[in-house]
Amino acid sequence: MVNCFICDKHGGKIETSGVKIYEDEYVYVGHIDRSGKPNYQGHIMIDLKRHVPTLGDMNVEEAKAFGVMMSRVSKALMESEKAEHIYSLVSGNSVPHLHMHIVARYPGTPEKYWGPMDVYEWEGAPMVDNLEITALCNRIKSYLNEDGHE
Numbered sequence: 001m002v003n004c005f006i007c008d009k010h011g012g013k014i015e016t017s018g019v020k021i022y023e024d025e026y027v028y029v030g031h032i033d034r035s036g037k038p039n040y041q042g043h044i045m046i047d048l049k050r051h052v053p054t055l056g057d058m059n060v061e062e063a064k065a066f067g068v069m070m071s072r073v074s075k076a077l078m079e080s081e082k083a084e085h086i087y088s089l090v091s092g093n094s095v096p097h098l099h100m101h102i103v104a105r106y107p108g109t110p111e112k113y114w115g116p117m118d119v120y121e122w123e124g125a126p127m128v129d130n131l132e133i134t135a136l137c138n139r140i141k142s143y144l145n146e147d148g149h150e
Contacts, residue, residue, distance in 0.1 A: 023049075026062045039129075039130075040127060083106055087105065088103075
C-alpha cells in the first residue's frame with residue numbers, strides 16, 4: 001500500500017518509539033509512536049501485517065493470531081507492568097490499516113480518566129520518553145518469550 005504509515009513501519013521505512021515487541025507472519029506488536037512527544041506508558045499497538053482496514057476483513061488465521069496476541073499482551077501488561085485494567089480499541093479513522101490499541105490503566109488512575117484515550121488528559125499520567133518506552137518494550141518482549149506465558 002502506498003503512503004500507509006503502518007505498512008511503512010512494518011517495512012522498516014520509518015522509525016517509531018521503542019523497539020519491536022513481537023512479529024510473525026500475521027501481526028506486528030510495538031508501542032504507540034507520538035512523533036517524538038512523550039508517550040503514555042503501556043499504550044501498545046497490535047497491527048495486522050496484511051493491509052486491510054477493519055476487523056471484518058481478517059481471515060481465520062489472522063483472527064486467531066490477532067486474538068491470541070491481544071490476550072498475551074494484555075496479560076503481560078498486567079503481570080509485568082502491574083496494570084490493573086486493560087483497554088482495547090479499534091478505530092481506523094486516521095489510518096485505514098487494521099491496528100488495535102491496547103492501553104494499560106495503572107493503580108491510582110482517577111476514575112475521571114478511565115478510558116483508553118482519557119488517560120492522555122490526566123496531568124499525573126505516566127508519560128515517558130523513548131528510553132523508558134524501549135525498556136517497557138523489552139520487558140514485554142521478555143515476558144512473551146518466557147515459557148508458560150501462553
